[in-house]
Each structure stands twice: as C-alpha cells, then as structure tokens.
Amino acid sequence: MKKIFITSLLMLATITGMAKERKEVHILSANDMHAAIECFPRLGYVADSLRALYPDLLILSAGDNRSGDPLNDMYEIPAYPMVALMNMVGFHATTLGNHEFDSNQYGLARLIDLSTFPTLCANTHPDPKFKLHLRPWHKFDVNGITVGIIGAVGLGQLGIPESHPQKMTDIKFSDPYESIKQYEFLRRECDVVVLLSHLGYKEDVEISAKLPWVDLIVGGHSHTQLKGGEMHNGILITQNTNRLKRVTHTTLVLEDGKVVRKTAENIEIRGGKNENKIIKEVVRYFSENPAFARVLAQATTPFSSYEELGCLMTDAYVAEGKAELSFQNAGGVRYSTHAAGAFTMSDVLKLDPFQNEAVELNITGKELTDMIIKCYDNDNQLMPYVGGMTAEYTLDPSTRKIKKLTLIGKDGKKLNMKRTYKVITNSYTSAICPTTRQDEGHSIGRITAELIIDYLEHQKQVSYQGRTCLKEIKK
Amino acid sequence: MKIKVNRKTITLFEGATIRHALLRYCALKGIDASTIENITVYDRFGHETDLDAPASQHDAIRIKTNNL
Numbered sequence: 001m002k003k004i005f006i007t008s009l010l011m012l013a014t015i016t017g018m019a020k021e022r023k024e025v026h027i028l029s030a031n032d033m034h035a036a037i038e039c040f041p042r043l044g045y046v047a048d049s050l051r052a053l054y055p056d057l058l059i060l061s062a063g064d065n066r067s068g069d070p071l072n073d074m075y076e077i078p079a080y081p082m083v084a085l086m087n088m089v090g091f092h093a094t095t096l097g098n099h100e101f102d103s104n105q106y107g108l109a110r111l112i113d114l115s116t117f118p119t120l121c122a123n124t125h126p127d128p129k130f131k132l133h134l135r136p137w138h139k140f141d142v143n144g145i146t147v148g149i150i151g152a153v154g155l156g157q158l159g160i161p162e163s164h165p166q167k168m169t170d171i172k173f174s175d176p177y178e179s180i181k182q183y184e185f186l187r188r189e190c191d192v193v194v195l196l197s198h199l200g201y202k203e204d205v206e207i208s209a210k211l212p213w214v215d216l217i218v219g220g221h222s223h224t225q226l227k228g229g230e231m232h233n234g235i236l237i238t239q240n241t242n243r244l245k246r247v248t249h250t251t252l253v254l255e256d257g258k259v260v261r262k263t264a265e266n267i268e269i270r271g272g273k274n275e276n277k278i279i280k281e282v283v284r285y286f287s288e289n290p291a292f293a294r295v296l297a298q299a300t301t302p303f304s305s306y307e308e309l310g311c312l313m314t315d316a317y318v319a320e321g322k323a324e325l326s327f328q329n330a331g332g333v334r335y336s337t338h339a340a341g342a343f344t345m346s347d348v349l350k351l352d353p354f355q356n357e358a359v360e361l362n363i364t365g366k367e368l369t370d371m372i373i374k375c376y377d378n379d380n381q382l383m384p385y386v387g388g389m390t391a392e393y394t395l396d397p398s399t400r401k402i403k404k405l406t407l408i409g410k411d412g413k414k415l416n417m418k419r420t421y422k423v424i425t426n427s428y429t430s431a432i433c434p435t436t437r438q439d440e441g442h443s444i445g446r447i448t449a450e451l452i453i454d455y456l457e458h459q460k461q462v463s464y465q466g467r468t469c470l471k472e473i474k475k
Numbered sequence: 476m477k478i479k480v481n482r483k484t485i486t487l488f489e490g491a492t493i494r495h496a497l498l499r500y501c502a503l504k505g506i507d508a509s510t511i512e513n514i515t516v517y518d519r520f521g522h523e524t525d526l527d528a529p530a531s532q533h534d535a536i537r538i539k540t541n542n543l
Contacts, residue, residue: 032527034527068527156489156531157489157531162490162529162531200529200532201518201520201522201532202532221529221532222518222524222528222529222532222533223524223525223527223528223529223532224518224522224523224524224528225522225523225524225525226522241523241524241525241528242525242527242528243525243527245525357490359488359490361488374502378502427488427490427491427492427495428495428498430487430488430491430495431487431488431491431494431495431496431498431499431502432498432499432501432502432508433502434499434502434503440476440486440487440488440489441488441489442488442489442490443488443489443490443491445490
C-alpha cells in the first residue's frame with residue numbers, strides 16, 4: 001500500500017513538472033491620437049479598468065500624439081497637454097510619428113524630457129546639440145516576462161517624415177527596415193518583441209515578411225481600422241483610425257517563455273460613458289488655456305468687413321509663407337467685424353478655425369488665374385481674397401460667372417501670365433480647385449492659423465480699415 | 476501625388492489627406508461636398524480609414540453614400 005502511495009506521488013510530481021508554465025502579456029495600444037485630449041478621461045477609465053484585471057498592463061502609442069487641436073498644439077509649451085495626460089494614463093512608451101516633428105527639434109526635445117515614458121525610434125538620428133533623448137528600443141519586465149519594444153517612423157518622398165523640413169534640419173533618418181533589423185538580438189534577449197511602428201498599414205504588412213523574429217506590430221500613420229488585429233506572416237498587426245475613436249487590447253499568451261497565442265480586440269473610446277474624473281478635471285484645466293487670451297497685436301482701427309479680415313489673412317500668408325502672392329477661399333474667413341484693440345490668439349482661431357494646412361505652389365500667372373476662377377465657382381460663387389496683388393473682375397449678370405479676371409501686382413502692373421510665382425493658399429482652397437496646373441504644390445507643414453499668429457506678432461500693430469483686394473468692374 | 480477615389484484618379488498636393496481627395500473628387504464631379512464629414516471611407520483592402528489619414532498612405536479609396 002505504502003509502495004503504491006509513493007509511486008502515485010512520484011507520478012503526480014512528474015506530471016506537475018511537465019505542465020507548461022503559462023503567462024500572459026496584456027497591451028493597450030493607441031495610434032494617431034492627434035491631440036484628442038477630450039477622449040483622455042475615457043481612455044484613463046479604460047486603462048484603469050484593464051489595469052485592475054492585469055496589473056502589468058503595457059500602454060503604448062504608435063505616434064502622432066499631437067497636431068489636431070489648438071488646445072494642445074498651441075499651449076504655452078506646445079503639445080504639453082498630451083504629454084501630461086499620457087503621463088497620467090500611464091503610457092509606457094511611444095514612437096515618433098511624423099507630426100511629432102511639428103514641435104521642431106527643441107520643442108520635441110522638451111516634450112520628451114517632460115514625458116515619464118521613453119520615446120523609441122530606431123531610424124531617427126538627431127544631432128546631439130538638440131538633446132533629443134530618443135532610444136531605438138527599450139526592454140520592459142512584465143511580471144517576469146521580458147518585452148523588447150523597438151520604434152520606427154515612416155519616411156515620405158523627401159526621405160524624411162512628412163512635416164516641415166526645417167523642423168528636421170540636422171536630424172538624419174535611416175531606412176526603417178535596415179534600422180529595425182539591427183536590433184534582432186532582442187529576440188534572443190526577450191520573451192516578446194514588439195515593433196511600435198509609424199510606417200502605415202501597407203508597410204507594416206510588407207515588413208512583417210522580413211521580420212519573423214517580431215511577435216507584434218503596433219501600427220499607426222495610415223489611420224487604418226483593423227478589426228482587432230490581423231495576422232500577416234505569423235505576426236499580429238494592430239491599428240485604429242485616428243483621434244482615439246478606438247484603442248486595441250492585445251493579449252499574448254506564453255508557454256514556457258514562448259508566444260503561443262496572439263489575440264486583439266478593439267475598445268471604443270470616443271463617446272464612451274465611464275470616465276476617470278481626475279483626468280477629466282485636468283482636461284478641463286487645459287481647455288481653459290490661458291495662452292489663448294495672449295494678445296498678439298493691437299488693431300489700431302476696427303475691422304468692419306470680411307474683406308478686411310481676408311486681406312489680413314492673405315497678407316500673413318505672403319509674409320510668413322515667404323511667398324510673392326496668396327489667395328484663399330472667402331468662405332474660410334469666419335467673421336466679419338473686429339473692434340479696435342487687442343487681437344488675441346483666440347481671435348485668430350475663431351477667424352481661421354479649420355486647421356487648414358498652408359500649401360505652397362509654384363505656378364504661372366495664367367495657372368493662378370485659372371485657380372482663382374475655379375475657387376470662385378466651387379466656393380458658392382464667392383470671390384477668394386488675394387494677397388500681394390489685387391483682383392479686378394467682371395461677372396456675367398445672368399449666370400454670375402466670372403467673365404474677366406485681371407490680377408494686378410503691387411507694382412500696379414498686370415501679372416505676367418507666363419512667369420512662375422510662388423503662391424501660398426490653404427489646403428481646402430487647393431483641393432477645390434481642379435485645374436491643369438503643372439504644380440499641385442506641397443504642404444509647408446504649418447497650418448494657416450499659425451501664419452496669421454506669427455504675422456500679427458511680428459507686426460505688433462495692424463490697420464486694415466478700408467483695405468480692399470477685390471474690385472468688381474460693373475458696366 | 477495621385478490617389479484613386481472610386482476608381483477616378485485624383486491629383487493632389489504633397490501632404491494632402493483623404494479629406495482633400497474627397498473635396499477634389501466632389502469638385503471634379505460637380506457635387507456638394509458638405510456631406511463628406513459624415514461618410515465612411517474604405518481603403519483598397521476594405522478597411523475603414525478616416526478623413527485625416529494621409530493620402531500618401533492610400534493609393535485607392537472607396538466611398539459609399541447615396542450622394543457621392
């Protein structure tokens with residue numbers, strides 16, 4: 001009897017010893033949050049709830065945390081509200097999105113220093129003078145499991161991320177794949193390897209074929225809504241649309257230190273009911289941004305028409321966009337009167353609230369004329385405001401279509417129809433003007449409201465009373 | 476930069492978003508663009524994307540509405 005008992009005990013011990021050790025890694029990931037600070041109370045609640053279930057929850061961002069709301073982007077320390085809120089929610093790491101560079105080199109360095117989490121990017125190599133404290137990768141200990149995370153940002157046609165090139169001067173970028181593969185040693189040192197990617201969905205799928213040693217790609221940039229995650233070449237890829245509509249909860253199951261199962265589910269954020277009340281108060285504080293009351297310039301005379309304010313805007317595009325000429329759709333000027341006195345940041349954001357990008361075009365006088373006519377046609381037959389020139393036009397009395405348009409430069413002479421001019425307009429105007437121009441232009445990486453803010457600050461005093469840039473010739 | 480919207484090729488400025496592609500599409504088709512904020516956009520693989528997505532990331536998109 002005693003012999004049987006001892007044998008059973010030995011067998012039980014053997015079976016127990018054979019049982020595989022099973023562990024889980026839980027990751028909550030966001031991408032392309034684009035300054036959606038209003039969603040952080042809900043995100044905080046979701047993070048708290050998951051953390052209650054999984055105390056070692058990792059929270060990651062695949063980049064483009066900023067650029068999308070002036071409350072964040074034009075804070076006294078630009079984009080600081082997002083950093084503060086990400087600190088509160090408990091983010092563990094972010095990679096760089098192209099829009100992180102909208103802060104410029106020194107601004108980004110400051111934001112990274114204010115973050116309680118590392119910024120990971122393997123293919124960005126800044127000049128040391130910026131003190132941009134980037135790391136290519138970082139290892140996290142998640143309940144005894146080592147998770148290695150590598151970051152990477154996608155490069156546009158110019159070989160740099162899609163932002164203003166001047167904001168990336170003295171920062172070198174290397175090919176994402178070539179950069180990532182240098183860190184393959186993490187496979188040997190870690191139980192789980194994650195790529196935090198701001199490359200875009202298509203690139204994530206392509207790169208997955210070349211990175212069999214990665215377990216998970218947390219993606220961003222293309223704003224692609226995946227249903228949970230997708231398996232490509234054995235690698236789980238996740239991504240959501242922008243501004244915190246949803247986030248992803250990924251579960252990696254490990255047995256004996258090896259990933260044996262990967263699953264992901266979406267969690268709705270925008271519009272969700274339960275919120276973290278402390279974070280809600282912090283968002284309310286940031287929403288009452290005192291920087292918006294900052295006086296940019298004094299209007300020595302009142303503005304009393306859309307045209308006077310439109311002229312102010314187009315002058316700003318010429319001056320701050322370093323262009324010869326400018327124009328913008330009349331519908332984009334959002335109020336018509338402004339009292340003499342202070343012109344504040346808030347006033348500019350009410351005047352130009354659409355977050356339109358400034359677009360630079362190099363086009364001939366003829367191509368510009370065609371664009372202005374098309375803008376008039378597609379903007380409810382409203383004549384666009386022009387800068388660096390005046391527009392004289394005649395309308396057909398029955399159709400209200402432009403019969404004749406003459407553009408006159410500051411020297412009083414008609415624009416040369418064959419000469420190429422550097423012109424700034426806004427992205428909306430550019431989009432609604434399909435013409436046969438040679439140059440469709442490019443975004444200069446700044447929104448038009450920023451140009452107006454800079455212009456007012458540089459001018460200190462402005463007077464546009466009686467100022468016109470349009471002249472309808474009536475017979 | 477070129478992108479196809481419902482199989483129509485659209486040429487846009489560098490740095491344009493899906494919103495700009497739809498605005499241009501509406502301008503070319505002569506249709507009211509005021510509804511674009513409420514439409515759902517799908518990429519060539521059938522995934523939903525959004526109006527602020529960089530157009531450079533999508534070589535073709537599809538929209539489904541009665542108006543467009």
